[in-house]
Amino acid sequence: xxxxxxxxxxxxxxxxxxxxxxxxxxxxxxxxxxxxxxxxxxxxxxxxxxxxxxxxxxxxxxxxxxxxxxxxxxxxxxxxxxxxxxxxxxxxxxxxxxxxxxxxxxxxxxxxxxxxxxxxxxxxxxxxxxxxxxxxxxxxxxxxxxxxxxxxxxxxxxxxxxxxxxxxxxxxxxxxxxxxxxxxxxxxxxxxxxxxxxxxxxxxxxxxxxxxxxxxxxxxxxxxxxxxxxxxxxxxxxxxxxxxxxxxxxxxxxxxxxxxxxxxxxxxxxxxxxxxxxxxxxxxxxxxxxxxxxxxxxxxx
Amino acid sequence: xxxxxxxxxxxxxxxxxxxxxxxxxxxxxxxxxxxxxxxxxxxxxxxxxxxxxxxxxxxxxxxxxxxxxxxxxxxxxxxxxxxxxxxxxxxxxxxxxxxxxxxxxxxxxxxxxxxxxxxxxxxxxxxxxxxxxxxxxxxxxxxxxxxxxxxxxxxxxxxxxxxxxxxxxxxxxxxxxxxxxxxxxxxxxxxxxxxxxxxxxxxxxxxxxxxxxxxxxxxxxxxxxxxx
Amino acid sequence: xxxxxxxxxxxxxxxxxxxxxxxxxxxxxxxxxxxxxxxxxxxxxxxxxxxxxxxxxxxxxxxxxxxxxxxxxxxxxxxxxxxxxxxxxxxxxxxxxxxxxxxxxxxxxxxxxxxxxxxxxxxxxxxxxxxxxxxxxxxxxxxxxxxxxxxxxxxxxxxxxxxxxxxxxxxxxxxxxxxxxxxxxxxxxxxxxxxxxxxxxxxxxxxxxxxxxxxxxxxxxxxxxxxxxxxxxxxxxxxxxxxxxxxxxxxxxxxxxxxxxxxxxxxxxxxxxxxxxxxxxxxxxxxxxxx
Numbered sequence: 001x002x003x004x005x006x007x008x009x010x011x012x013x014x015x016x017x018x019x020x021x022x023x024x025x026x027x028x029x030x031x032x033x034x035x036x037x038x039x040x041x042x043x044x045x046x047x048x049x050x051x052x053x054x055x056x057x058x059x060x061x062x063x064x065x066x067x068x069x070x071x072x073x074x075x076x077x078x079x080x081x082x083x084x085x086x087x088x089x090x091x092x093x094x095x096x097x098x099x100x101x102x103x104x105x106x107x108x109x110x111x112x113x114x115x116x117x118x119x120x121x122x123x124x125x126x127x128x129x130x131x132x133x134x135x136x137x138x139x140x141x142x143x144x145x146x147x148x149x150x151x152x153x154x155x156x157x158x159x160x161x162x163x164x165x166x167x168x169x170x171x172x173x174x175x176x177x178x179x180x181x182x183x184x185x186x187x188x189x190x191x192x193x194x195x196x197x198x199x200x201x202x203x204x205x206x207x208x209x210x211x212x213x214x215x216x217x218x219x220x221x222x223x224x225x226x227x228x229x230x231x232x233x234x235x236x237x238x239x240x241x242x243x244x245x246x247x248x249x250x251x252x253x254x255x256x257x258x259x260x261x262x263x264x265x266x267x268x269x270x271x272x273x274x275x276x277x278x279x280x281x282x283x284x285x286x287x288x289x290x291x292x293x294x295x296x297x298x299x300x301x
Numbered sequence: 302x303x304x305x306x307x308x309x310x311x312x313x314x315x316x317x318x319x320x321x322x323x324x325x326x327x328x329x330x331x332x333x334x335x336x337x338x339x340x341x342x343x344x345x346x347x348x349x350x351x352x353x354x355x356x357x358x359x360x361x362x363x364x365x366x367x368x369x370x371x372x373x374x375x376x377x378x379x380x381x382x383x384x385x386x387x388x389x390x391x392x393x394x395x396x397x398x399x400x401x402x403x404x405x406x407x408x409x410x411x412x413x414x415x416x417x418x419x420x421x422x423x424x425x426x427x428x429x430x431x432x433x434x435x436x437x438x439x440x441x442x443x444x445x446x447x448x449x450x451x452x453x454x455x456x457x458x459x460x461x462x463x464x465x466x467x468x469x470x471x472x473x474x475x476x477x478x479x480x481x482x483x484x485x486x487x488x489x490x491x492x493x494x495x496x497x498x499x500x501x502x503x504x505x506x507x508x509x510x511x512x513x514x515x516x517x518x519x520x521x522x523x524x525x526x527x528x529x
Numbered sequence: 530x531x532x533x534x535x536x537x538x539x540x541x542x543x544x545x546x547x548x549x550x551x552x553x554x555x556x557x558x559x560x561x562x563x564x565x566x567x568x569x570x571x572x573x574x575x576x577x578x579x580x581x582x583x584x585x586x587x588x589x590x591x592x593x594x595x596x597x598x599x600x601x602x603x604x605x606x607x608x609x610x611x612x613x614x615x616x617x618x619x620x621x622x623x624x625x626x627x628x629x630x631x632x633x634x635x636x637x638x639x640x641x642x643x644x645x646x647x648x649x650x651x652x653x654x655x656x657x658x659x660x661x662x663x664x665x666x667x668x669x670x671x672x673x674x675x676x677x678x679x680x681x682x683x684x685x686x687x688x689x690x691x692x693x694x695x696x697x698x699x700x701x702x703x704x705x706x707x708x709x710x711x712x713x714x715x716x717x718x719x720x721x722x723x724x725x726x727x728x729x730x731x732x733x734x735x736x737x738x739x740x741x742x743x744x745x746x747x748x749x750x751x752x753x754x755x756x757x758x759x760x761x762x763x764x765x766x767x768x769x770x771x772x773x774x775x776x777x778x779x780x781x782x783x784x785x786x787x788x789x790x791x792x793x794x795x796x797x798x799x800x801x802x803x804x805x806x807x808x809x810x811x812x813x814x815x816x817x818x819x820x
Contacts, residue, residue: 050634052818072636080634086627090543099539102532103635145631348688349778350584355688356772356780377677377691378588479583509583 001064003028003153003185004049009058011044011209018044020209022058026187026202031179033200033217034189041209042189043083046157049187050080062153076105079146080155084162085138089131093122093141096130097148104149112148120144121170136167143174154178156188160195168195175199226264227287231257233280241277259287324401326415329440330433331394333468339365339524340469343517346372348380350479350509355380360513368392369529372513382455382477382511389457390442390468393431398423404432412436414443427451441465453478464518475511530641533632537649541615547653550611551660557607558600558664562672565596569673576681586679593670594678594694598770600665605705605764606741608661609712610734616650617716617729620813624724624820633818643810647717654709662702680770687772693782701766704791707798708763712737714805715759721809724820759801762794 004026011019019041026032036042047053049060051071060067062074087096097116101108117123120140130138139159146154156175160168176199178184190196196203203220205212213220232238235258242251242258247270252259262270267286274281346360359375368391372381393399399419406413414434421428431447445457455477462471541547565572569591577586620643623629632642678689689697715736719729740760743751755761771786785791 047630047818050630052630052633054815054817072638075634076636078634082630082634084627086631088540088543088626088628090545091540095539095543099536100631100635102536103637105636347777347779351778352685353584353688354685354772354774354778354780356690356693356782358690372587374588378586378590378679378688380584380586380688382584477583 001028002026002061003030003063004032004187005061006045006049007059007061009045009048009060010056011041011048011053012056017209019048019055022206022209022211024204024211024214026185028185029179029183031175031186031188031199031201033196033203034187034206035191035193035196035203036189036206037191040206042191042206043157044209045206046080046082046155046187046189049155050078050082051075052082076149077152078155079149079151079153080157081139081142081146081159082155082157085135085142087130087138087141090129092127092129093117093133093144094126096141096145100145100148106149108148116144116148119147120174135162136164139163139167139171143171147178152185154184154186156186158190159188160190172199224263225261226267227252228260228262228267228270229257229283229285229287230260230274230279231282231285233282238274238279241279245273245277247273324403324417326435326437326440327394327401327417327433330390330435330442330468333440333466334391334394337364337366337467337469338521339363340521341519341524342469342515344513344515346374346379347512347514348509349512350380352479353380353509362513362515363524363528364391365524365526365529366391369526371529373528380511382452382475382509390433390445393419393428393433393445393447398426407434409434409443412443439465441468464515464520467518467520469518469520470515472512472514474513477509477511479509530637530645533637533642533645534648537619537645538652541649541653546618547615550608550614550657553611554604554608554657554661555664557604558661558668561600561603562596562669565591565599566672569596580681580686588679589674589676590679591673592676592678593666593673594675594691594698595680596669596673597666597698598678598680600669601661601701601705601766604661604665605708605766608657609709609737609763612654612657612709612712613716613730613733613737615653615716616713617720617733618726619646619650619717620720620809621723621729622720622726624818625726627820629820630818639814640810643721643813644806647714647806647809650713650717651710654713655706658702658706658709662698666698678770682771687770688780689770689772690782697769697785700769700791704766704769704795707795707802708759708766711759711763711798711801711805714802714809718805718809718812721812721816757797759798762797765791765794768794 002025004024006025007023009019009022010017022041022045034042034046044053048055049062049067051067063077065074067074091099094113094117097113101113114123117126120143122137122141122144125133125137130141133141139162143156143159146156156171159171159175163171172195175186175188179186179199179201188196188200197217200217202215203217204214205220230238230242239251239258242248242260247260247262250260250262252261260270264286267284271284274284340363342362342364344360344362345357347357348355358377358379360379361373361375363369363371363373368389370389370391372379399421402418402420404416404418407416408414413436415437417433417435419431419433421430427450429448429450431445433442434444435442439461441459441461443459446454447457448454455475457476458474459470460472461469464471573591574581577590580586620629623632633639637645675691675694677691678687678694680687680689712733716729716733719732719736723729723732737760740758744755744758744761768787768791769785772780772782773784773786774780
């Protein structure tokens with residue numbers, strides 16, 4: 001069953017097309033990674049899913065119901081953290097959770113609030129004002145508010161923004177747990193693709209408002225399109241030699257070095273060519289990750 | 302010529318002095334007034350000045366010989382003509398520092414009243430001239446018209462009832478001239494529409510009255526000086 | 530909708546800015562009361578300079594009722610600015626803070642949120658007015674005592690009996706609540722148009738100042754629009770303190786000179802409130818929450 005079904009979704013801000021004919025489906029229990037560079041239209045799409053932004057065109061169905069017609073019932077089952085963890089600086093974590101508990105139809109007990117504070121690791125600071133919190137603590141509180149009413153769908157927009165490595169690891173663990181242990185559907189967006197590839201079961205890549213790729217995480221990693229990074233002492237010389245070879249059609253040049261897209265099995269042959277061509281090699285590295293794939297899809301070189 | 306003028310003035314003064322000493326009507330009025338050493342009167346006061354909106358208020362009037370008088374509104378603010386209340390018949394007649402000149406008979410409210418002009422002989426008194434209209438039958442003053450040095454002219458008319466034997470009126474109306482009243486909007490912070498009717502009235506009417514209708518007198522039972 | 534009204538009230542209660550207005554009113558009133566307590570007779574003498582040429586005013590002119598009237602005259606011009614501090618920040622402040630998206634992703638509709646916020650801002654405004662009434666009226670009554678209310682207007686003087694004054698203040702405060710709610714609604718409208726705190730507050734204050742100037746200028750061109758400006762009607766609480774007189778020029782106790790004027794002002798202010806709040810709801814429903 002599709003938890004989210006988006007068809008032909010577009011949003012124009014004046015002449016700018018922020019989202020352009022976007023369609024995708026998120027199935028129950030998936031951790032759906034929503035990838036894109038900054039300004040690619042991720043947040044605009046997520047805000048449309050939460051009815052914060054009115055679509056210029058298209059249709060959104062969540063839990064099999066039209067968002068336009070059943071907004072209230074749908075939002076009752078969604079928990080969301082959108083970009084920055086913006087909260088009321090003059091309220092405490094306890095007060096935040098108590099206030100947002102009132103907004104839900106179901107009765108949320110004091111025990112549940114305490115359990116949520118424990119879950120997000122803020123119990124010891126529950127009565128401190130948010131203005132004294134670090135960014136990571138605010139983000140955890142934002143997630144606490146999103147999870148408080150036990151929603152079926154959790155939407156997290158750039159949840160690891162600004163967090164330290166430990167904070168990022170904590171969030172990653174939490175998302176995995178929500179999906180695996182509690183069977184929740186999670187839509188998570190980020191431009192930190194290294195994070196998403198570790199948690200997402202499915203991925204949608206968006207660029208300039210358009211869908212670039214969509215599918216299970218494993219299927220997006222094609223062994224025949226392995227990106228190889230070549231670091232040399234003299235990139236100009238190396239580039240000339242590679243351009244004169246059969247590798248010229250596969251060559252990508254970026255500021256941080258030279259890249260080739262070749263099947264994984266041809267890497268030893270490439271290594272032999274470099275040695276034979278007297279290129280002053282520093283390192284040769286296969287970058288067979290989602291991030292590299294994402295770069296390949298969206299880079300402008 | 303100079304001597305003749307002095308002679309005429311001298312004769313006039315002697316005659317006037319003779320009037321003062323011998324005017325029987327004034328004597329009768331004074332005698333009646335002398336029956337009252339003090340009183341506390343209760344009544345209702347009505348203020349009718351074009352630029353004042355005030356409701357009827359209960360007042361107490363305290364009097365003590367020779368000419369102490371105080372009008373007090375019961376538990377409220379009272380508006381009285383400036384210096385006017387002190388110009389009473391008592392204050393005019395009690396000190397006997399005047400020259401009385403009879404100036405004919407006039408009909409007032411159906412009564413034939415003897416008009417008598419009083420000219421003060423003491424320069425320190427704050428009134429310049431006063432005319433009393435007295436009924437020779439009951440020796441009651443029904444009207445006075447007094448010009449003061451600083452506070453303009455006052456017209457007082459009186460009606461009598463059960464306290465007529467003491468020469469005390471049942472109703473007294475002070476008539477006095479009013480000056481312009483105008484406060485800048487900046488002080489009153491009244492920037493809205495003005496009340497055109499009130500403004501019109503204020504401009505036209507330059508006379509005000511304060512009317513006291515007495516309901517009860519308590520006479521000669523003593524009034525403390527602290528009341529004044 | 531009660532839960533979200535409660536939430537909005539709780540947030541107002543917890544915000545430090547809320548108390549600025551209460552503190553400012555208390556400070557202003559106490560300073561004026563102290564000044565009048567110390568040197569009030571001179572102030573009264575200055576006011577009564579003209580009337581003292583004709584009449585002697587006997588009694589406690591500078592009593593609590595007159596002090597309250599003086600305070601209201603001064604403060605009801607400035608309190609709108611304090612109301613704007615909160616009302617004009619209700620939507621834009623949250624947009625600026627980023628919390629508006631937290632609220633608008635709850636099951637409650639935007640219309641409900643906007644109305645709840647206006648109700649909360651209105652309750653705040655009314656509480657501010659009650660605070661003002663407590664200090665300006667009751668504290669003045671306690672400090673200065675009570676007596677007849679002797680009011681000097683531009684062209685005439687009104688003397689209202691002591692027992693006829695208190696209900697007039699109740700009426701005046703009810704009227705003033707309409708005036709201040711209009712300001713709150715205007716601030717609210719400005720707030721719906723912006724995503725920062727300062728802009729709507731400044732815009733609201735500027736609008737009040739601008740329209741107040743239009744309302745007080747006696748220029749024929751402006752006179753056409755004056756009857757429809759909310760600022761023309763905001764100060765008509767004073768009508769409760771003008772009294773009818775009968776043919777004998779006796780003031781009629783318990784009367785109000787121009788009841789129709791008060792009714793008309795309340796209707797016009799209520800229309801402004803409805804228009805401002807309605808426009809705010811419409812704008813917020815259409816608005817994309819980008820902050």
